[in-house]
Amino acid sequence: MPVQLPCYCATLRQAARAISQKYDAALRDSQLTITQFTLLTALAEIERPRVNDLADALAMDQTTLSRTLRIMKRDGLIASVAGEDRRESRWIMTSHGQERRKRALPRWKAAQRDVEKLLGPDIQRIKSAAFDLSTRLTATA
Amino acid sequence: MPVQLPCYCATLRQAARAISQKYDAALRDSQLTITQFTLLTALAEIERPRVNDLADALAMDQTTLSRTLRIMKRDGLIASVAGEDRRESRWIMTSHGQERRKRALPRWKAAQRDVEKLLGPDIQRIKSAAFDLSTRLTATA
DNA sequence: GCATTATATATGTATATACATTCAAGTCAA
DNA sequence: TTGACTTGAATGTATATACATATATAATGC
Numbered sequence: 001m002p003v004q005l006p007c008y009c010a011t012l013r014q015a016a017r018a019i020s021q022k023y024d025a026a027l028r029d030s031q032l033t034i035t036q037f038t039l040l041t042a043l044a045e046i047e048r049p050r051v052n053d054l055a056d057a058l059a060m061d062q063t064t065l066s067r068t069l070r071i072m073k074r075d076g077l078i079a080s081v082a083g084e085d086r087r088e089s090r091w092i093m094t095s096h097g098q099e100r101r102k103r104a105l106p107r108w109k110a111a112q113r114d115v116e117k118l119l120g121p122d123i124q125r126i127k128s129a130a131f132d133l134s135t136r137l138t139a140t141a
Numbered sequence: 142m143p144v145q146l147p148c149y150c151a152t153l154r155q156a157a158r159a160i161s162q163k164y165d166a167a168l169r170d171s172q173l174t175i176t177q178f179t180l181l182t183a184l185a186e187i188e189r190p191r192v193n194d195l196a197d198a199l200a201m202d203q204t205t206l207s208r209t210l211r212i213m214k215r216d217g218l219i220a221s222v223a224g225e226d227r228r229e230s231r232w233i234m235t236s237h238g239q240e241r242r243k244r245a246l247p248r249w250k251a252a253q254r255d256v257e258k259l260l261g262p263d264i265q266r267i268k269s270a271a272f273d274l275s276t277r278l279t280a281t282a
Numbered sequence: 283g284c285a286t287t288a289t290a291t292a293t294g295t296a297t298a299t300a301c302a303t304t305c306a307a308g309t310c311a312a
Numbered sequence: 313t314t315g316a317c318t319t320g321a322a323t324g325t326a327t328a329t330a331c332a333t334a335t336a337t338a339a340t341g342c
Contacts, residue, residue: 002200015271016157129267130156137159
């Protein structure tokens with residue numbers, strides 16, 4: 001059994017690891033990690049974002065995202081297209097990516113429901129508190 | 142600015158990333174990551190644990206821990222000693238590890254206080270909810 | 283005793299993560 | 313217009329993470 005730690009960071013990391021394992025397992029058959037699924041979802045909602053737009057929206061480091069995008073491009077899930085500025089490139093989902101996301105969606109939804117059952121109504125509170133924390137921490141950084 | 146995502150997993154990962162950056166930055170001068178600091182703290186409290194004891198207590202995968210311990214051993218922070226069973230080894234903090242942890246403690250405490258200020262009393266709720274989640278998720282796994 | 287099974291840990295491989303730095307391209311001021 | 317500065321993204325390097333599997337040792341049943 002896990003032990004109660006005084007450290008907020010360690011406790012949050014614990015929870016993130018545990019929930020990630022659950023979601024990754026749920027998505028395994030769909031050949032997507034939860035990170036990749038999240039990115040595909042972001043691409044479904046943000047119009048031709050640059051790496052930095054995604055980094056901002058997802059509170060991820062640009063260099064982290066850079067490598068993740070490369071992997072997903074290699075696997076044909078996304079593609080980069082030229083922007084106006086020759087430095088930047090814009091990212092879009094390929095049809096292959098769209099298909100895979102579509103197949104993954106019900107599994108993701110099932111995982112969401114499982115977590116809701118597991119935690120009860122607290123889940124909404126913890127989610128908004130977690131979001132608050134990200135927002136405030138990235139703001140002061 | 143980060144975007145509100147419906148995914149519990151993505152939101153928790155976001156928060157874990159953000160808070161980890163804060164703690165890692167706070168501990169940088171002490172030459173410890175928050176992961177390593179957490180492990181040293183565990184070694185201060187658990188008597189000669191095996192890898193699996195630590196994995197259980199910290200809700201980490203045994204293979205993950207295996208690599209982290211190797212790094213910390215390489216850096217002289219911890220040492221392994223023989224157990225009764227020839228398969229297992231038991232882990233202890235070295236005096237070097239104790240020193241480094243001692244130096245890191247005030248920085249860690251400062252980070253804790255900062256987070257408390259940033260989130261207010263919600264922090265306790267999110268912490269216990271996060272712990273609940275780990276416990277329940279690892280129980281059903 | 284020996285084959286089978288169980289347990290403790292490590293390794294191969296792959297993604298996830300981020301800091302420091304580099305590289306390329308755009309902006310702007312003198 | 314060119315040199316300084318800024319900005320967008322990638323790379324070098326290192327830790328963090330976990331699944332599948334391997335390895336070594338112990339326990340167990342016959």
